[in-house]
Amino acid sequence: MLDGKNSFREEFDDGTTIVYGGGSYNMQGAVFSGRINIELIGAAANTVKFLETFGLLANSPQPSPPAAIMNTPITKTTRTTIRGDFVSPYDGKGKQ
DSSP states (O other), rough: OTOOOOESSSOOOOTOOEEEEEEEOEEOOOEEEEEEEEEEHHHHHHHHHHHHHHTOOOOOOOOOOOOTTOOOEEEEEEEEEEEEEEEEESSSSSOO
């Protein structure tokens, strides 16, 4: 679970599934390589559906009313290698 994660130099490799619900995170010096599954739940999944509805995400379908199945995670897979610091822009403590 990525929400609330605070780590240093952690490596995520092929086949890792990262579950994210919209909370803050701080990963310094992280490395992601190979096929990484991203599973969005809760607030994160709601945000993706909201942005897709208005065509605001790359490769979004044409805007239409969402036909969602309640509480079903959104899962995507990426195949890449990225390294660096990954920090959420909001910590949930108010305006930034």
